[in-house]
Amino acid sequence: MDAAGELLAERGTAFTLPDLARASGVATATVYRHFAGVHDVFAEFYQRLIDELVAELAGLSARTRGRRRFEAACARWVALAAGWGRAATHIRSADGFLERVRRDDPPTSALFEELAAIIEELVADEVLPPQDVEYAVLVWVTLLDERVIVDLTSTLGWSAKRVGRTLAESVLAALAVP
């Protein structure tokens, strides 16, 4: 998976299972035993990133609540995505986020549950007005897109801290309209 991340960052999705075997220093046959094709590699890579994010978000719920939890979630998300870098920008699904939630795609649904719980807490704490939680989560995941985070850190040269704070403010302001 580390080798897959390096190949994705360098070449995008234009690599083969033999390329992956070479990059990871294992036999081609071993790679073919694990994956039917490169699309399985992308799916597993994506699953790992989302698992990592979901684990971080779940960890926050024990320690913080309301606005602080929301801000900490954005900060951790940006820090993780800045670490993933360009690799993550190449494996974005062409299907909608809510479409994947409704068909119970496991990583997408797990992420939705974590984010929806935070939005519902913000509404319960009257930080945000009552609202359509599906739309609210869609706005949040859309603004914290990996490509946006890479653009702000690499193209504009912002620190991960500034990106997290600014995107958190933008999401909260967007959702403050009832």
Add this chain to the structure above:
Amino acid sequence: MDAAGELLAERGTAFTLPDLARASGVATATVYRHFAGVHDVFAEFYQRLIDELVAELAGLSARTRGRRRFEAACARWVALAAGWGRAATHIRSADGFLERVRRDDPPTSALFEELAAIIEELVADEVLPPQDVEYAVLVWVTLLDERVIVDLTSTLGWSAKRVGRTLAESVLAALAVP
């Protein structure tokens, strides 16, 4: 290009130049005379969509200004993107929007210029506080992403009118924070 749009909507980017020739009813040699590879087809398809959007946005500047111009721009954008449908979701660049603007990618730069002019007018009219125009345009293009528009119209079943109005409100609220 119509045939390319149909193939993109049906199969994503998984088609070849001979597939395109068959779908458009022209000789394979003719398709090879126009395109060196399918990536050229995607690039031309993307260029046409953005040209269409930029032409619509430029047309608005003669007729409206300020907040009305911003709202009309969002409405026209959503109506166009709803027409493009899923085809457009498959050809999104993995590179950042601002990264493409800074390297003077022609369609991206033309779109940036139109959107930046509208943001600057909103600031001049005091609808929005003074702000970083690059960040403001990034928030705008990110929330009006084709995948978001397809998700809201197809997954949630919202009308294009409702999507345009809601996204316009969210963008404006996000940018109202100084």
